[in-house]
Amino acid sequence: MKHINDTIFALSTKKSKSAIAIFRFSGNKSHSVIKSISSKKIFKHKVSTLNDILEGKKRIDQTLTTFFKSPNSYTGEDMVEISCHGSVSVINKITEIILKKNIRLAEHGEFTKRALINDKLTLLEAESINDLINAETENQRKIAIGNLSGDLDKFIDNITKKTKKLLADVEAIIDFADEDLPNSLHKNIKEQYKNICDLINKAIKKSNISKKIYEGYRITIIGKPNTGKSSFINYINNKEVSIVTNIPGTTTDLVTSSLDINGDKYTFVDTAGIRKYRNIIEKIGIERTIESAQKSDLNLVFLENNEKSNYEKLNNNIFVKSKYDKKKQKFRGVYNISSVSGYGVEALLKAISKKLKKNHVKGPYFSRERHVENLKMSLSSLKLVNFKEIDIAAENIRNSLIYLNGINEKFDIENILDIIFSDFCIGK
Ligand SMILES: Nc1nc2c(ncn2[C@@H]2O[C@H](COP(=O)(O)OP(=O)(O)OP(=O)(O)O)[C@@H](O)[C@H]2O)c(=O)[nH]1
Ligand SMILES: [Mg+2]
Incomplete structure (x- = not known):
């Protein structure tokens, strides 16, 4: 049975002749496993060590081995990276040695999935990492790195904040008698509402540009x-x-x-x-x-x-x-x-x-169907708002927030996570 607490490993580079190949481990056995197959016995946090990988006493390859102590690693768990020589025979032999240590091969994107679960990344950032790995053109790379740097998260946080403020103001109208509220509140609410709708609408329109940038x-x-x-x-x-x-x-x-x-x-x-x-x-x-x-x-x-x-x-x-x-x-x-x-x-x-070529404006660029669907659903809920029926308006604004938050929600969506991570490389 595969378990999220298992220690995993993978070849993070391609299995073909190259100067260097990189293996990664993540999980609490990482440290003991690397010690058991190494000439060096002490591995310090974030220090690369010239280290022989051994089979018994036989030297298999000379490597650079780096240890990352939890929680300061990509996944948030103890991690090890071995940079060995990139021949198919070295890769096969090291894989054979590691497998004898009863740790298992990682699944697609399992390192990043763990990073997400351990709050090292947001869901949007995790998706951007995959986009960055798959980027074929300069503009695909630019979008991916922008999103990884938080462009999408900032947008979602900003709209969420604005929508929550709108909801609070609408609820104030429900809870308090008109005379206790400032006169400007009604006008203010309508302005806030329009501004939020405009921002979401623009993001949906811009996703057409990013769709073209990705699909070509x-x-x-x-x-x-x-x-x-x-x-x-x-x-x-x-x-x-x-x-x-x-x-x-x-x-x-x-x-x-x-x-x-x-x-x-x-x-x-x-x-x-x-x-x-x-x-x-x-x-x-x-x-x-x-x-x-x-x-x-x-x-x-x-x-x-x-x-x-x-x-x-x-x-x-x-x-x-x-x-x-x-x-x-x-x-x-x-x-x-x-x-x-x-x-x-x-x-x-x-x-x-x-x-x-459309004029490429600055981020954020929502590129996935899942993001765009949630933005559209969020906007549709807002479009149902009618300020004459204030109770129903509040309900629709709440629904809009649910769809907005769904874009970055990592819990209760195991099936979505499986879909997202299935197209990651093994070793990422
Ligand atoms: N001199 C010259 N000959 C060309 C040029 N482009 C194509 N040809 C020749 O024109 C002939 C047809 O070229 P293709 O590229 O096969 O034309 P096509 O439109 O794909 O033809 P179909 O597949 O039959 O529809 C070949 O003999 C080519 O070498 C060109 O720019 N200059
Ligand atoms: Mg032809």
């Missing part, structure tokens, strides 16, 4: 056969992601590839294009193209000549004419490029990013 923008490449769609996706990726030939209809399925452009994630989708089909394979390919183009943030339409009007039914088009190296003919309102010489590609990528 989808750009579908369409156009007639042989217009240079696949050559373009290969050029910007600097590798052969899609097959290129001079036979029209080479691409039949969707080929997807993501790129980081100026700190944002863009997913380009090469397609069969939209055209007449000759067989069932092409028919399915074209259906997939249409589906992808309809759900895209932007479509790059590669033109053969100047057939822009064929694409009027689609929104968000940028028109492109490739092969400029072959024929130096320019069309108006069209980006002229070459996937051979690279002519015009940078200008096209700039135009894409300018068209899609």
